[in-house]
Amino acid sequence: MDDGLRVNDQLLVPSAELRERFSRSSGPGGQGxxxxxxxxxxxxxxxxxxxxxxxxxxxxxxxxxxxxxxxxLTIAASEHRTQLSNREAARERMVALLRDAIAPPPKPRRPTRPSRAAKERRLAEKKRQSQRKRERRVDGD
Incomplete structure (x- = not known):
């Protein structure tokens, strides 16, 4: 194929470091x-x-x-009927897995507080909702 797996800008895994093993797949394929x-x-x-x-x-x-x-790290692919398709699927999965594994950790969340206006909107909506439900009641409480 090409000269290796391009994971991201920082990492290219050379084909020489990848090992492929082929075996019989279960599933569809008829006589083949x-x-x-x-x-x-x-x-x-x-x-x-x-x-x-x-x-x-x-x-x-x-x-x-x-x-x-x-x-x-080993990835198995047997969902396709052809070896070539399974090789491509395995390589794509390997790239996705490595990309996620080497991604920098997310920035820590900075805790925030709701504003006074947001609290007032929430409480006003709660009052409207309770009024709506009160009006729907049959017993008239």
């Missing part, structure tokens, strides 16, 4: 399902990769800890 190795397992050694900068690696290892086996 028993002969075609269309299932793809894409593996990337995140912990040992020289192409991932150290701060990004640490963040990704922490966020993907439950998906890694000995520092290796």
């Amino acid at each position: 399902v028993n002969t075609a190795d269309s299932r793809v397992e894409l593996s990337f050694d995140l912990a040992g990769s020289p192409s991932v900068p150290e701060p990004l690696r640490a963040r990704a290892l922490e966020r993907l800890a439950n998906r890694l086996v000995d520092g290796v």
Whole structure:
């Protein structure tokens, strides 16, 4: 394909660091399902990769800890009938997962208080709503 997986501006995973394994896929495929190795397992050694900068690696290892086996991230794709489609799907999923894992943490929320006008609008709306419901009552309380 190309020279690797472009995750973002800072990270390009070279194809040499990716391992692909092919196996028989379950599911649709007719007679070909028993002969075609269309299932793809894409593996990337995140912990040992020289192409991932150290701060990004640490963040990704922490966020993907439950998906890694000995520092290796593995994605399986078998939803398509052709090997090529499954290879593309696995690569897209790998890119999305790595992009989310190395994204900087969101800025902490600064707590705010509702303004006096906002409180008054809320209370006025509550009064209108209770008045509406009072008028709907049958017993006339």
